[in-house]
Amino acid sequence: GAGVSQSPSNKVTEKGKDVELRCDPISGHTALYWYRQSLGQGLEFLIYFQGNSAPDKSGLPSDRFSAERTGGSVSTLTIQRTQQEDSAVYLCASSSTRNTEAFFGQGTRLTVV
Amino acid sequence: LAKTTQPISMDSYEGQEVNITCSHNNIATNDYITWYQQFPSQGPRFIIQGYKTKVTNEVASLFIPADRKSSTLSLPRVSLSDTAVYYCLVGPRNQAGTALIFGKGTTLSVSS
Numbered sequence: 001g002a003g004v005s006q007s008p009s010n011k012v013t014e015k016g017k018d019v020e021l022r023c024d025p026i027s028g029h030t031a032l033y034w035y036r037q038s039l040g041q042g043l044e045f046l047i048y049f050q051g052n053s054a055p056d057k058s059g060l061p062s063d064r065f066s067a068e069r070t071g072g073s074v075s076t077l078t079i080q081r082t083q084q085e086d087s088a089v090y091l092c093a094s095s096s097t098r099n100t101e102a103f104f105g106q107g108t109r110l111t112v113v
Numbered sequence: 114l115a116k117t118t119q120p121i122s123m124d125s126y127e128g129q130e131v132n133i134t135c136s137h138n139n140i141a142t143n144d145y146i147t148w149y150q151q152f153p154s155q156g157p158r159f160i161i162q163g164y165k166t167k168v169t170n171e172v173a174s175l176f177i178p179a180d181r182k183s184s185t186l187s188l189p190r191v192s193l194s195d196t197a198v199y200y201c202l203v204g205p206r207n208q209a210g211t212a213l214i215f216g217k218g219t220t221l222s223v224s225s
Contacts, residue, residue: 035215042200042217048213093157101162102157102159104155104158
C-alpha cells in the first residue's frame with residue numbers, strides 16, 4: 001500500500017479480554033516500530049523489529065504485551081488480559097534501513113472499559 | 114542514543130518565524146538530527162533531517178552549529194495550522210537495529 005496501515009482504527013474492549021492490533025508497513029520497509037501514546041502524552045516506545053526479529057523489546061510494559069512480525073511485513077501487537085491503563089493510541093511506524101525517516105500509521109485507539 | 118532536551122512549549126502568532134532549539138550534548142560522530150511534527154489525533158510526520166550546517170526544504174530549515182551539540186528547527190511565517198508537537202531525535206542514519214526514541218517534544222501553539 002501507499003502508507004502504513006493499522007487496524008482496527010478503534011477498539012473498545014472489556015477489561016480482562018485479549019486484543020490484537022495489526023500493522024501493515026510500507027512495502028519493502030525492513031524496520032517496524034510500535035509506540036503507545038496516552039492522551040496528552042508523548043510517544044512511549046514499545047518494540048522495534050528489523051525484519052522478523054526484535055532486537056529491542058525493552059519498551060514492552062509487562063509480560064501481557066507481545067508482538068510478532070511475519071514474512072518481514074505484517075506485525076501484530078497482542079495485549080492479554082487488558083487493563084484500563086492500557087487505554088491509549090497505539091501507533092505503528094516503518095522505515096527502510098537506508099534512512100531513519102519513519103512513516104507512521106493513523107493508529108489504533110484502544111479503550112478498555 | 115544521544116539524549117535530547119527541548120522546551121516543553123512555545124507560543125507564537127501567525128506570520129512570525131519560530132525557532133525551536135534542541136540540545137544534544139552527547140551526539141555521536143555518526144548521528145543525524147531528525148525532526149518530526151505531530152498534529153492532534155495523527156501519527157508523527159517527518160519534517161527534516163540534517164548532519165551539519167544548514168538544511169532547508171519546503172517546510173522548514175534546520176541549523177546545526179559546528180560542534181553539533183544543538184540544533185534549531187526554524188519555521189518561517191507560521192500559520193494556525195503549524196500548531197503541533199515537534200520532536201527532535203538524534204541517532205545513526207544507516208544502521209540497522211536502531212530504535213527511534215521520541216522525547217516529550219515541544220508543543221507549539223500559534224494564535225491569530
